[in-house]
Structure formats: structure tokens, C-alpha cells
Amino acid sequence: MSAITADEAAWLAADLPPLQRQVTQPSGSVIEYREAGPSNAPAIVLLHGVGSSSAGYRAQFAGLSDSFRVIAWNAPGYGGSTLLAEPNPTALDYAAALAGFLDGLGLARPAVLAGSSWGSVIALNLAVAQPERVGALLLSAPNTGRGSLPPEARAEALAALRAKPPSASDDRSAVAERLLTSDTPQPVRALVERLRDALTPVGWSAAMHMMFTTDTPCLIARAQGPVALLAGTRDRMAPLEAHAAKLHAARPDAHLHVFEGCGHMLKLEAPARFNAILRAMATGD
Template sequence: MFSSEDARLLAQPLPPLRCVATVSPVYAAGHGVMEYREAGTMDKPVLLLLHGIGSSSAGYRAQLAGLQYLYRVIAWNAPGFGESTPLADPQPDSGQYVEAALAFLRAIGVQRLAGLVGSSWGSVIAADFARSSDVPVGMLILSAPNTARALSQPEHERDAIRAATVKAGLASFGQDRSAIADKLLASNASPEVRAQTMRLRDAVTPGGWEQAMNMLFTVYTPKILPDVKAPVTLIVGREDKVAPESEHAAVLSGVRPDARLYTLDRVGHMPKLEAPSAFNEIVDRRIAWSEQKT
């Protein structure tokens, strides 16, 4: 599925990192800094991109490059990732990440999102944002979506499982990144995609990762999605080993039967990198469809 256009998109330079001061009670001092990348002009509809737990804004290289002529494309480094200020709560819930996103959007003057994309862990935040925030969302797009873990274990076992998961995850920070790429990507992933994937952990900090993992144990996305007013799009790789379609996207589609589900062949957990031109085309087509309806 990886094409010459995909290779071209992944070869484009990343926009420089920017930082903006934000004000929110979710930070220990009542204010923080959000690090992000941006491409496109201020007059275009806004597309906000939320990355996964082992990634950063750099994971959206192909979207920043390919969609900037149609949208003002903004990709954050979530709280605790890169130079973004971590949340004050060591065990935050998804609502605290939503509040951080709202503070960020206020700081950069965004009042409406034509599209909101969340990848994996970021899909949980995106869904909760679309449900609970006062910023209108034209189209919610969940890539490699995750049901999260609040109902995946019995309540009396959850804290022990969470602690063990966090401990094992923190111990893996020194793991061979090639092994991580093997887990994330389809077996046929190109060398370019593997190289990009292995670099994504550069902006992941142990503290930010631990908070993000703790959050997953506080929320269950299938309980959120039915209350989202925006139309929903799901994008999943048929070879996703981290969040298999049958356990995640299919469950979400079941609670939201009007959602449009796209399953990409020969793609794993990183559709935005493994099939970026197809990914971008779906994003643009679905946003255009929702904009026509408003």
C-alpha cells in the first residue's frame, strides 16, 4: 500500500516546534507551556491532531505536509511530552487532558475545529473532547482507536494491573526500538516508515508516559462515543496488533452505528505513517462531507 506519494510525504521536513503559554488549573502552578507544530495559514479551517502514547507531534509529519494547503494543521505535544508542561495530577483522567487542550486552543485563538484527529491513546482524549468541550468539532476522526481500560479488568484488580502495566512500560524505555517498530507496524512496512516510527519516542518522557497510561485506566471510550454530537470516522489497520480491529474499532463502531469505518489493508497501528496519502484523503473527504452538512 506504501506508494511514491507516501514516500514523498514522509520525506518532507517537519515544521519547527513552537511553544505557547497556557493558563489552566490542571497545571501545578495554574499555568503551563504547550509545545506544538503548525502548518498552513490562519485563514483556513483548523485541523487538530492528537498523538499516541509512544509518539509526539512528529508522528503527524505526513499530515502537516500534505494537508497544510487545505487546513490550518496543528499537532500538539501532549502534556508531559517533549517540552509541554506535565499535568499536576500523577493519575489524571481524560477530562484533564481535554482541559489542557482547551487551554491550548484558547491560547492560540482557535474557537472551532473543522476536524479533530486522535491516534490510539490520543483517540481517547479526542473522543472526550468532542463529547464534553464547548469548542465545536465538525468531524471526529479516531485512528487506531482504543477502547481504553477502565472496564477491561474487574474493578478490584484494576489498581494492581495498572501498577504492573506502568512498571513494565517504564522498564521498556531502554528497549530496542526495532522491536517496538515490529509491534507497531505491519510486516511489510517500508524502511522509511520503520525509521520514522523508531524516532517517535524521542519526545516521550517517562513521567508523561506514566500519566498517559494511568489515564487509560480511568475511562472507557465506548461509554463516551454515543454522546458525541459530531459525526465520527474510524480508521484502522487490518494488521494492527496493538489495538486489533475486533477488540477496539469494531466495539466503537457497535456503539456508534452511524460512524464510518475504514479498514486499511497491509497496515498496522500507524495508518498515518504506513499509508499517509490514503489517510489524508480520508481525513479531507470526511471533513468536506461534514462541512457541507453544516
Template structure:
């Protein structure tokens, strides 16, 4: 991965905004962070092994231009899990819509990472009038297209305790020669994931195909890919999604892996701001 700049380090060492709690119309509680004073709101959707804390560098670096909201998805942090043990992507998108209602937000920009990009696409497809534009970072296609036996094997691997050990996962998730600060932040995020929430999210991941969602999405979209991403290699995920999404643009971070917002936070922030400010 590229060497961290002084700005990158400041962003990764910044304090997190406090957690807040929204009571949804369903009676569920949704945990989120809220900072910034911009007129336009940007909602940050984390990946499967993360939380709102994964956007530490964005909450610090973009708050001068935007109002930033980072959720803890259902089953993550103190957010109420979904009722089904095997929810689909549309169940998560519905909770996202309920959160916007609770916060009296008519529309938002979406910035999503990995697993969260599936939720962003489902939301944009179902609620186009509420989605101004979106940035999909290191998107995953999902695994619904795989043969049933391979899906079952991969899901079992994902849910095994050893698969969640940060020291085992870091080399695969990060680009070459990651900075110790990035590795530490990655480990903190992984260690905080609740097994029950992870299990629900994993079922969704293996029941979803982003290429099937893409046909309903017609909002301005920027895709960010990591050239060294071994979790969701761009040729199998980001590049195929660009071909399926109407008018999507693609930017590749050549030396980064699957965690662009940690590995190159200042560049990530500039890419997000430069794209969203047009919409």
C-alpha cells in the same frame, strides 16, 4: 504493510514545521506545530508513544487545504506535565480547550491516533460546540474495563524500560514487511518520549473506557482501522467503538498495522480530507 509510493516517501521525508509555544491561562506551556493556510483548523492529537512529529506526513500533505495544528500533549516534548501523577482523560481534554482559547479558536476538526482518540472523544463530549467533526485513527478502547489485577500487570509491562525499545516494539506496531523508512520514523518517535509524560499517559489509558465516553459524543466521526493491527485489534476496539458512537463510519486499511499515518500516509491524508471537507 503496503509498499510505499513515491508520494508516501516524499511525505515521510518532508521537513517538520517549527515548534511553537502557547502560554495557557493555567500558567502552563503547551508546545505545538502550526502550518497551512486553510480557513478551517484541524487539530492533530498523537498517540502515547509519539508526538506532534508523528504527523509529519499530514502536516506536509494536508496543509494546502487546511490550517493544521499538532500538539505535544502535556508531558510530551516541552509541554508542561499535568499536576497529577495519575491524570484522567478529562484533564487532557481541559488542556486542549485551554489551547484553543490561547489560539483564539472557537472550534476545530479533530484528527487523533490511538491514545489520542480518548482525548478527542472526551473533548467532543464535553465541548460539542467546539468540535466540528473528528477522525479517530486506530482507536483504543482503553483498559478501565479489565479486572484490577490484569490492569496492574499490563501497566507494569507498558512502563518497563524494555517495553519501550523501538526494535522490540516495531514488529507489533507495524503491518507485515514494513518499509525501513517507516521503521526509522517509528523508532525516532519512540526514542523521544519522556518517561514521566509516558507514565502519566499510561495511567490515563488504564483508567479510561472509550465505550463509556461514547454516549456523550454526537459529532460526525470517521474511524480508521488497521486490518493487521495487533495493538488495538479492530474487532476489540474500532468495531466496538463504531457501534457505540452515534452514526460513526468505519474504514479499514487492510494491510496496515497500528500506525496508519506512517504506513499509508497518502491514503490516510485522502481519507481525512474527503471526510472533513463535508463539515
């Protein structure tokens, strides 16, 4: 991939907004989140991937909060966010949790709902279940889900994944190697190695189950409003041909943005282009 620019380097080095807590009454459940930008500006809501957290959107907080209210949650079961009550949650359970989070923020309809990887699955499920809540939809390194597998194959695959949960002792450089490319600049690699700090085994296990409850190519045609798909040509976690291309085939009017030479973490690998796409969608350009 190409070297990062001076602006991108500054965004990647910027301080994160502090974590805030949204407490739901009377249940007392908590959602942690970060927020930056004017409270009355159009809102961009960002959903992280299965091995990440709100901290993965450092470059979006720094690069977009001049004009937008930028919000990123720690999904249920991540960091200090309360795990969903359902031990084997579906994609719609996460979508409902997201809807409740948006209600708590007073956001009836964000300008853009953006999700990376696993977050793209949550975003798409909310956009289909409650289309009035989403102005535009951005799916980065999107995942098709595994809900189309036959029941027996689905159960076997999920059991195999759950048998090897991630832990804090995992080699983070090896994890980053799978997500990035061999020539990813060191500042990006260093950030990616730290993104597992909010990952919990129970949160990860619930997220894994969710991925086997949905088939996003069957959903995307039902999403209303503008849809953008972002995919890296060197993404080994969600290869373009197996994921974004299938979604694009199911929704030909979606704008497919191909990031040459990039891996799975487009928001950090190519933040200037990522932010430009988000900005254009949020302003309707």
C-alpha cells in the same frame, strides 16, 4: 502492506514544521506544538499516541497544509510540554488541557479533531464533554480504554504497566515491530523508530493512568457530528475486533474505514488514504 507511492514518499521525507511553545499565564505551563498551513484556513488538530509525539504527523503536515491549518501538539508530559498538575490524571483532565490549548490558539471549533490510539481517547472525551468544540471527529487505531475493568483488576493491571516504564535504551526496532507489520516499507519503519524521542517516563506513566479512567464505547454514542473510525487489519496493539469494532457497534452511524494489511500507525503506513479521509471530513464532503 502495499508499497508507498511517490507522493507518500515525498510527504514522509518532508521537513517537519518547527516546534512552537504556547505558555499559559499566570501558571507558566507550556504546550509544545507544530503548525503548518494558512492561519485563516479550516483547522485540523492532531493528537498523537502514548509512545509518539507531534512528529508522527509528518505526512499530514506535508500533505494537507496546502488547504488547511494543520496543528499537532506534544501532549502534557511529552517533549517540552508541562506535565499535568494532577499526578493521576483522568481522561477529562487531558480533555481540559486540550480545550485550554485550543483556546490559546483561538480555535473555538476545529474542522476536524483527529486522534491516534491514546490520542483518540483524548479527542473523544473532549467531543463528549464540550461538543461545541468539535466539527468532526476522526479516531485512528482507536482504543476502548480500560475504565470498565473492576477496580481491583484495574489497579493490578495499572501497577503491572507502571512497573515497566519505557526508557531511551529500549530496542526501538522491537517497538516498531509491534506497531507495524513485517512488510512495512523501510522509510516508514525508520520514522516510527524515532517517534519515542519526545517520550518521558513521567508523561507515559500519567498517560497510562488516564487509560484506566475511561470507557470509550460508553462515550462514543454521545459525540455529536460526523465520526470516522480507522483501523488496520494487522494492528496488534489495538486489534480491530477488540477496539474499533466495539466502538462501531456502539455508534453504528460512524464510518468505519478498514485499512487492509496495515498495522497501528495508519497516518504513516497509508498517508494518502489517511489524508484523503481527513480532507473530506474537513470540507464536509
